[in-house]
Amino acid sequence: MAKHAMRSVGGTAWASLACTRSQLRLDLNLGCGQNFRWKETGDGHWTGVMGGRVWTLTQTDDRLWYHVYNNKDGHKEEDNRKRKACGSAQQLNKSEKRRKVNMKEEENDEPVTVTVKKEGEEEMLVDYFQLNVNLEELYREWGLADPHFKHISNIFTGIRMLRQNPTECLFSFICTSNNHISRIQGMVDNLCRSLGMPLCELDGTTYYDFPSLSALADDKVEALLRDLGFGYRARFLQQSAKHILEKHGPDWLQGLRSTPYLQARDALRSLPGVGLKVADCACLMSLDKADAVPVDTHVWQIAKRDYKCAAGSAQKTLTDKVYRDIGDFFRQLWGPYAGWAQSVLFCADLKKFQKLKEMPSVKLEDDKKASPPIKKAKLKMKNKKLNKIEKPRSVCHKKAKLAPQDK
């Protein structure tokens, strides 16, 4: 039977691309509630579904390693048709910069784990993690404008924005209302298991693709999901899918990627179960709106506690006006990638990551105002010159092995 790939075990084909931990931290990115489907299946190994395929990812100090599993036979055609419909393979060729790939071909003909087709896989990863965006440079800019960010960011490096499939993103976040991460994960899991296509089986666990819009739109879906414990969200999910297909068409969500932010957000808000917060999540995490700032109760607290943001300090609840004011406040502070910056602070606020703050780690520059200015200037210049070259920086990244508690 097929097993989850482990880099230390061998017998599996792995490929890798250059990527430092300051550009990407898998543990933080895949466990902070941007996406609810990645699981740590081995020490530092994360397995999940992306682009209709099952992947295991892991990283070393300066490389991101990946293994892609073959889907079961008999599902491939359906799978391809579906991916085409979602258009998730588009816009991949933005990556001008070719990265060096280590391919270890494997001749072993074991049915499921052998990687046959490697074309496009690196591009899919670059697209999913948006690796063409230089995160270190963004961190530097945010830190310059915002001392509090600078403080937090010394520990929480490598938090970037995933570029998710819009359908998965929107419908996952419809599940988040009045809910917590641990339960959301279970719900999204159930959603895929009951309505998604099976992709492959590893160590007895079957991985499923996220359901298509047409699967979600079926009239029987509400009752089905209610039985699975989705509560009032069952109707939102089914009705939103139906609404999209009937009033717009299967490619509508994807098309919102080229619609201006506020216009796209308003469009999403016409769907049942989609308010400002859910619409902003979909905008930020799947529709290329880097300035969308989802404001939940946590971010509201952060705004008041850490930024003395006056907006809504008098209000009892998060009204639409307060919501917009807080978003504007952060956009003014952080600029066009405000949504990305917000996710760093959000992540740092999660209970499961609090341990990271207590560790001695490398919070050097923050408390070292006395550090020689010349050295700093030099470093800055160096970074500017080398542009996308990352400065290697060892970061203590001991995993927070805590119960699936959120906040």
Added chain:
DNA sequence: GGTCAACCTGG
């Protein structure tokens, strides 16, 4: 425009 309660379920 702001406030409030209801909505499902389980940690």
Added chain:
DNA sequence: CAGGTTGAC
């Protein structure tokens, strides 16, 4: 109560 949305004042 929990990473919200809705409908009614």
